[in-house]
Ligand SMILES: Nc1ncnc2c1ncn2[C@@H]1O[C@H](COP(=O)(O)OP(=O)(O)OP(=O)(O)O)[C@@H](O)[C@H]1O
């Protein structure tokens with residue numbers, strides 16, 4: 001059974017998407033079955049970074065209506081795959097992030113690693129993906145606001161019983 005890691009931060013622009021993308025591509029190149037999950041529904045930065053191309057169905061469709069997860073996952077070079085963000089605005093507005101845990105549970109056995117990129121902020125859009133993961137990696141840069149935001153997220157993770165680390 002694969003392990004699910006989320007990249008998280010309250011502050012934006014600290015490298016979550018870059019780290020998630022590089023980790024996912026490197027693991028796939030090393031022969032590990034890897035699934036990247038772009039939970040930044042509003043910005044879909046990871047999907048754009050990896051040039052997934054035209055998106056017909058995305059995570060927001062999975063979170064808002066009855067869609068089969070196999071129909072949403074795209075293969076990338078190596079053994080990397082991605083569950084992209086993007087798609088229709090209507091599904092974005094209806095997306096329920098608390099459905100993510102059961103979706104990841106459904107595919108967990110198919111992968112060695114699942115790497116979840118999350119949006120910045122402090123809302124259900126990043127807390128639900130963090131709760132759905134086995135371990136969260138807090139992204140931080142050497143900037144006082146980023147460090148205090150990371151400390152705040154660490155406290156929230158403790159309250160919500162979310163494991164931090166990357167091990
Ligand atoms: N190690 C690094 N060194 C220098 N620049 C970097 C590094 N990692 C990421 N960047 C750059 O920093 C910017 C923000 O990176 P990225 O999009 O990965 O952050 P993010 O935390 O995902 O942002 P957001 O919260 O908006 O989703 C990008 O322009 C990226 O190329």
Ligand SMILES: [Mg+2]
Pocket residue numbers: 016017018040045046117118119
């Ligand atoms: Mg990002």
